Amino acid sequence: MDKEQVVCRCTNVTIGDLVREIENGAKVFEDVQNTIKVGTRCKRCTMNVRDIFSKLIEL
Template sequence: MDMEKTVCYCMNVTNGMIKTAIDAGAKTLEEVQEATGAGTVCGSCIDNIKHLIDEFAPEQKK
């Protein structure tokens, strides 16, 4: 996965920034949004953010 790929163009947030937020303890969409700002403007990237949460933190989903 390209960690430099932009996920949220409104806030210029990359895959790597989402992973960093998850590694730092963000477990939910809301926590990732708070940490990165991703998905807080137009919302078109929310499905992609949810996918990344599932990929980077699969143990969080019970």
């Protein structure tokens, strides 16, 4: 996965941001919603980012 790929345009969150949050202890999607606000504005990306987060957490 390209760590520079933006997954939430509203908050400019990248895959790399998700990886960092996981490294910092995020265990569930709601953790990253609370810390970096991904998928909290227009919410169009939420399902896609949730899927990406799930795949990353399994690695």
